[in-house]
Amino acid sequence: MLSVQQAEQIIINSVQPLATERDIEIVDLLGASGRILAQEIISQLDFPHWDNSAMDGYAVRHADIAGCNAENPAILEIIAEIPAGKTPHKSILPGQAARIFTGAMMPAGADTVVMQEVTQRSGNSVTILDAPAPQAFVRHQGSFSQAGTALLSPGISIGATEIAVLASAQCIQIPVYRRPVVAIFSTGDELVTPDRPLKPGQLVDSNQYALATLVTQTGAIPKMLGIIPDDPELLKNTISQALESADIVISSGGVSVGDYDFVDRILSSLGGEIHFRAIAVKPGKPLTFATFNFSSERSSILYFGLPGNPVSSLVTFWRFVQPAIRKFSGISDFWQPIFVKAKTQHSFKSDGKKESYFWGQLHLVNGEYEFTLAGGSQNSGNLINLAQTNGLAILPVGKTLVNVGDLVQVLQVQ
Numbered sequence: 001m002l003s004v005q006q007a008e009q010i011i012i013n014s015v016q017p018l019a020t021e022r023d024i025e026i027v028d029l030l031g032a033s034g035r036i037l038a039q040e041i042i043s044q045l046d047f048p049h050w051d052n053s054a055m056d057g058y059a060v061r062h063a064d065i066a067g068c069n070a071e072n073p074a075i076l077e078i079i080a081e082i083p084a085g086k087t088p089h090k091s092i093l094p095g096q097a098a099r100i101f102t103g104a105m106m107p108a109g110a111d112t113v114v115m116q117e118v119t120q121r122s123g124n125s126v127t128i129l130d131a132p133a134p135q136a137f138v139r140h141q142g143s144f145s146q147a148g149t150a151l152l153s154p155g156i157s158i159g160a161t162e163i164a165v166l167a168s169a170q171c172i173q174i175p176v177y178r179r180p181v182v183a184i185f186s187t188g189d190e191l192v193t194p195d196r197p198l199k200p201g202q203l204v205d206s207n208q209y210a211l212a213t214l215v216t217q218t219g220a221i222p223k224m225l226g227i228i229p230d231d232p233e234l235l236k237n238t239i240s241q242a243l244e245s246a247d248i249v250i251s252s253g254g255v256s257v258g259d260y261d262f263v264d265r266i267l268s269s270l271g272g273e274i275h276f277r278a279i280a281v282k283p284g285k286p287l288t289f290a291t292f293n294f295s296s297e298r299s300s301i302l303y304f305g306l307p308g309n310p311v312s313s314l315v316t317f318w319r320f321v322q323p324a325i326r327k328f329s330g331i332s333d334f335w336q337p338i339f340v341k342a343k344t345q346h347s348f349k350s351d352g353k354k355e356s357y358f359w360g361q362l363h364l365v366n367g368e369y370e371f372t373l374a375g376g377s378q379n380s381g382n383l384i385n386l387a388q389t390n391g392l393a394i395l396p397v398g399k400t401l402v403n404v405g406d407l408v409q410v411l412q413v414q
């Protein structure tokens with residue numbers, strides 16, 4: 001059976017990220033939050049825009065104050081006051097200074113700022129009790145970045161720091177990639193929506209809601225197609241419709257070997273290339289991955305047939321689907337899953353034949369991660385103790401036991 005790493009490679013190699021002009025939309029500054037930048041941002045401005053003071057104090061000519069100290073101070077005449085936002089009109093000549101405030105433009109002639117803490121003011125003169133280095137406390141025009149420089153590269157995720165840069169560079173129309181559309185549906189005659197009374201044998205479709213939440217959190221648009229009964233005709237119609245209107249399709253259920261598990265057959269009949277139908281992973285073994293190439297105008301459509309058991313569908317989403325959505329979104333880096341090493345507070349075991357995932361919580365204790373197993377049954381049908389899961393501890397193939405205090409690899413999730 002395919003290993004987790006082989007399956008991951010097949011999926012990631014099948015992803016053709018958004019990259020064309022057709023995939024770009026323009027949003028305003030705040031609308032860019034959480035989006036993926038689609039084009040390089042080049043600054044029209046120098047940063048700082050002009051020489052300015054980094055301190056409240058006095059703008060001076062360094063030659064006038066070099067070597068001065070409390071015993072041998074320099075005394076200068078104050079000829080101007082320059083608050084932030086005002087243009088200085090006078091040049092500083094030898095023996096002169098300007099009162100200046102943080103962020104205010106440096107006057108011509110001055111090259112250094114003296115902090116007011118090492119000065120004494122008396123009327124129109126200032127006594128300098130200590131000389132800073134030449135150029136001290138002056139933020140020079142263009143010293144952070146110069147006009148014409150690329151400030152942000154395409155493929156980055158836009159957060160608060162990037163929005164600050166865009167705002168400062170006066171970029172208010174931001175080119176971002178459109179959000180991928182992810183169609184989601186559940187299969188199974190036993191499934192009902194959460195608002196329906198349960199008849200014997202029925203079960204609430206929880207997967208669709210959990211998957212839609214994860215899709216949204218991953219930056220894509222979920223398109224919920226509902227519950228489809230175990231009927232090959234209805235399933236075929238739904239899958240066709242999903243393939244027409246989405247970039248990625250996720251179904252849950254109907255991918256194992258039961259008589260009512262129709263998904264794989266339908267994918268083949270619709271012309272999908274099935275790359276695999278099972279992985280050596282627990283939970284999540286019966287995961288189907290297929291691609292559809294309808295035209296050169298569209299990227300390959302990715303189809304994930306997730307197993308129906310609630311934990312299996314979420315574990316396979318986190319491990320295989322989420323990185324694929326991220327990569328598809330146009331993110332040039334950081335779409336990979338994040339693994340951390342954690343000291344486990346519980347022991348757990350497996351038969352060593354499949355890569356096994358155990359759900360629970362990662363905590364930072366004194367700067368180091370610890371992993372606590374969720375209480376109750378680690379059965380892939382038990383979604384109740386999945387609540388508050390933020391990590392999946394991994395037992396690799398060939399390893400059958402982890403003891404309390406051992407370091408384990410944990411996949412960070414959510």
Ligand SMILES: Nc1nc2c(c(=O)[nH]1)N[C@H]1C(S)=C(S)[C@@H](COP(=O)(O)OP(=O)(O)OC[C@H]3O[C@@H](n4cnc5c(N)ncnc54)[C@H](O)[C@@H]3O)O[C@H]1N2
Pocket residue numbers: 186187188190191203204205206207208252253254255256257258261283284285286306307308309310312380381
């Ligand atoms: N003979 C075998 N049987 C099974 C195998 C196997 O290897 N040989 N694998 C088991 C494993 S592992 C899994 S996981 C499941 C996967 O089954 P399917 O993907 O075909 O899913 P279903 O049979 O439709 O449902 C499985 C289970 O999950 C419940 N379910 C389904 N959809 C939802 C939903 N949307 N929300 C909540 N719960 C859902 C469903 O009622 C079943 O209990 O197959 C095993 N069998």
Ligand code: MOO
Pocket residue numbers: 281282283284285286307309312380381
């Ligand atoms: O692997 Mo299934 O995915 O355990 O329940």
Ligand SMILES: [Mg+2]
Pocket residue numbers: 253254255256257258260261308
């Ligand atoms: Mg089944």
